[in-house]
Amino acid sequence: MPSKLAVDNVVSKLPGVHSARIVYDESGEMVEIHVLADISKPAKQLVRDIETAIFASSGIKIDRKIVSIAQISLDSGDEEEASVIRPYQKEEVQGYNFQLTSLETKATIRRLDITVILDYEGKELEGSSIVDVGDDEKYMAIVESTVAAIRDVIPSFRIEFIEKLEYGMTEIVMAVGSSLVNGKRKREAGARLCKKDSLNDFALVVLEIINKI
Numbered sequence: 001m002p003s004k005l006a007v008d009n010v011v012s013k014l015p016g017v018h019s020a021r022i023v024y025d026e027s028g029e030m031v032e033i034h035v036l037a038d039i040s041k042p043a044k045q046l047v048r049d050i051e052t053a054i055f056a057s058s059g060i061k062i063d064r065k066i067v068s069i070a071q072i073s074l075d076s077g078d079e080e081e082a083s084v085i086r087p088y089q090k091e092e093v094q095g096y097n098f099q100l101t102s103l104e105t106k107a108t109i110r111r112l113d114i115t116v117i118l119d120y121e122g123k124e125l126e127g128s129s130i131v132d133v134g135d136d137e138k139y140m141a142i143v144e145s146t147v148a149a150i151r152d153v154i155p156s157f158r159i160e161f162i163e164k165l166e167y168g169m170t171e172i173v174m175a176v177g178s179s180l181v182n183g184k185r186k187r188e189a190g191a192r193l194c195k196k197d198s199l200n201d202f203a204l205v206v207l208e209i210i211n212k213i
Contacts, residue, residue: 010057014049016040019165019174030060033067034161036174036191043069070174070191096211097121098150100203103142107133114138116145116203125149139164139173142202150210156180157210160187162202164194173201177209188212 007030011020016037023032037046047067054062099119106113112133118125127148131141143159150157162175171194178187190208194201 007054007058010053011035011050014046014053016046018167018172019163021161021163030054030062031066032176032187033062034174034176034189035067035069036165036172037069037071039071043071068176068187068189070189072172072191072193096154096213098125098207098210100200100207103200103203105199109133112138112141114141114145114199116142116149118146118149118207120150120153125153127151139199139202142199143175143206146203146206154179154210154213156185157213159206159209162205170194173205175205175209177206177213179210179213181213186213 008020008022011017011022011033017035018038019036021034022030023034025031033050035046035050041049046069047064050067051062051064054060097120101117101119101124104115104117106115110133112131113128114131115126115128118127127145127150129141129144129148131138135141140162143162147157147159157177157179159175159177162173165172165174172191173194174189174191176187176189178185180186188209190205190212192201192205192208
């Protein structure tokens, strides 16, 4: 049987796919497949391609419901166009509408204080986090602040995966989040093009996921 890394590589090399991450349970069974792709193919076709590629390379028949696809346009004229599709699952939409009001940073010699302020149905929500000034992953503090801001409204929400990817000269942030919906944990993926030196995009990709759950 191919290694886990080999299966990841097979999926990542499919036409239209830019990155893939596969989550396994303790027994080694695939339980989640998260894919970042362009918009050259419909999501349903991508899912079929992934299913076929995994079966052909490993002999494993996957359940299509474990595949989450985040599609993003890499055309420079469509920087704001991004969509997330969870195929083959029709679930009730909760209708959250969190909006980013501001992202404030305050730097001292040793630390950076980050405060995210959101608007939700006319109410102001605030979340904060502190990070070392020298930390290369300051964006994680933005993610933590955003999640903290919505904690009272959606206490079960969490970010399970977030990564910055490079595609040519473009940076992309991809994330997976989840929350309890009707007693079951529902997962969604989000992706967003990162503007240079923009911290807002990390908060916005979290809100994109939250507003889809």
